[in-house]
Amino acid sequence: MAWVKGDRLQGGKYTIERELGRGRFGITYLVRNNNSDRLVIKTLNDDLLKSLTQQERERLETMFWQEAVKLTLCKHKHIVQVAQPFKEGEHWCLVMEYVDGVSLADRRQQILSEQEALRYIQQIGEALIVVHENRLIHRDVHPGNIFLRVRDGQPEAVLIDFGLALDFDHILTTNRTKETSEGFTPPELYAQSIPTGAYSDIYSLAATLYVLLTGKTPVSALKRKIDNARLVEPKDWNNQVSDRTNRAILTGMKLDPKERSQSMREWLDSLGLTAENSQPSVIVPSNTKSNWERKIQFWGVVIATIAAIGTLLAGIAPWIPIFHLFPSSNQPSPSPSPSSTKSL
Template identity: 45%
Template sequence: MPWTTGQRLQGGKYVIDKVLGQGGFGITYKALHVELNRTVVIKTPNEYLSHDPEYDKYIDRFIQEGRTLARLSQEPHPHIVGVIDLFKEGIIHCLVMDFVLGENLFEAVKRKGALPEAEIVPCIRQIGEALVVVHQAGLVHRDAHPGNIMLRSNGKAVLIDFGIAKELVPKTLSSKDIAGNEGFAPYEQITRGSREPTVDVYCLVATLYYGVTGQRPTTSLARKLDNTFLIPPKQINPNISDQLNQAILKGMALEAKDRPQSMQAWLTMLEAPKATPLLPVDPVHRQEPVRLKAKLNLEPIPSKLATKPPRIIPWGWLIGVLLSYLLIGYLLAAYNAPYTVWAWAWFWAVAWAWFLDEAVAWFWAVVWAWIGAWTGAWTGAWTGAWIVAAIGAAVGAWAVAGAGDKLLDSFSKFHTFLILASTSSLGLGLGWLGHRIFNTGT
């Protein structure tokens, strides 16, 4: 059973204060180093693991990695918890580490919500640099989740609680106990107990994901087994940069082979692109004349990126077309022209727009004027309307031909037709509408 408050270890060298945490593999205590009057952390394996067939292997790994961490502590790293002592109390092996004052990243995010990129990235970079040192020593942390990253009041981050011997799976434990903290471990660690550096890459990047979004990422097992997608962090927090978003997605790639293969490689993705400095030029070379050995071809090279000339719209001609057909529409409405005359007026407005050529337009305008006058004289009906329409058509044909000639400099024939047809039709309609508005009382 766990030690209780006030219990003394190593003949009174250490006094237990309280239990800080307890998991499937071990128990962590807060204690006092009496001689140094210094608060420390003591980590021990769970006592009931002694009945597991793999217990001896677990203890061997615990001792081996504890000694490696102790060697690392001989040259203290500012972002790795220091190891002070390794001893055995009865049958229980104990690892003594520095007590880091502050709050862990879980607590910080719970208190403040998602952290700004400028605040969280330096902390993650510090932990990443610490893990580079750990990997160089032949270790893998395997548990770099937010609960194991302590934030000091001075803004420095410290990596604590190494997942010692976590790759050994005691048969007395369920499979979920080996996953580290849910949502932060890659599936190859959960299923195979992988000890590759890419495990720490995934775990640390998942921690960064949590820091910038305030949400736990989709678990790697759900992504692997259920084809669940990882929501990009920028979709949750649009304020983060595209560079950070890509670095997180790359570091949390589901397959280890798709992630950066080292922590240093991933840290490089966080760095802003640097401008290439110009090489210094020796003063002697500055003064040395340069002789061309080959004849330069000075002919201009056509550029594929050359921009098209701007389109010019002949507003004056288009206004002339609009006013011409506006007058025709007004006069036809004044003579109370029948729908037949209106239909012919609209038809020829569209026809002028299609013919475009001034000579052709004038020819058909004269023909239409002759037909209109003859029809009006023969029927004796609406002669004035036909004459007005015929004369207006001639003027409109001239305006359309002039505008069309200018438009063809910038537009295709089809687009020119659409512009002229819509302008003349608009003029007829506005002329009719104007007569109705100004003669409502007659």
């Protein structure tokens, strides 16, 4: 059954506000809890469940519950937060935080600067490392599943809507194209015979970076593989794209998974993003200096001058009587009294 506005779940803990979306596998609802906090509840599509045999239905529900429980382990500030699933009647439900923002697919500026695009890719890449460490694959990374929200006055990317359906699809049909995202899905997700891995999400994230820098959706992996369609290099669309970023995108979108980076960390490193919160390195011309560089240079000269004066005075001290009024630096200093010593 589909829930409607006003329906209450879990004994009144959650109240349905409206349906947010519906797919072949699932339905998403916007709800409020008893504290009036907005949340999202996802459940399997009842129409699909009714079309399955009892054995298929039980297997699908078990996989949904197991995957949902695993997702609760993926704690990261750039991943939508997930609570423990619950069962309402005959339906398993997954409670997620509601991200109030706009997706990268609906971004106002079609072509982002490389620095801004890499900042979002860095955030989502670090989030996916946590997903992969929990032996999960997102399977559906694309601009529509990356939302931008404002935290501390700065926009940040948040990964939502894990592609659980792709993992379930193989028990129902050999045609997986219904649940793929054109231009962002790697070739191995179109077939059952090829194993998936972290490199599958790398393909999708590289394709996402492609569209952020060019405003163009890359040709699908299926057309590249079957029709020998050419993947236009990002730099051919936007000559402002750096050579390093251009190479990293093309490597990440190799049709053969073995030719891609084998871990998200490796791929982020190839972009010059070696640690969380790092930014792509910027080459500063040697004849220009920023204000902070000038300040560092000034205080370095001051400190060096003071040190030189100290050395000079130390050398002439034995010849000047006034210096004998002070205790020798070689004398042991008095031990501090217990009352003057505090533990930190």
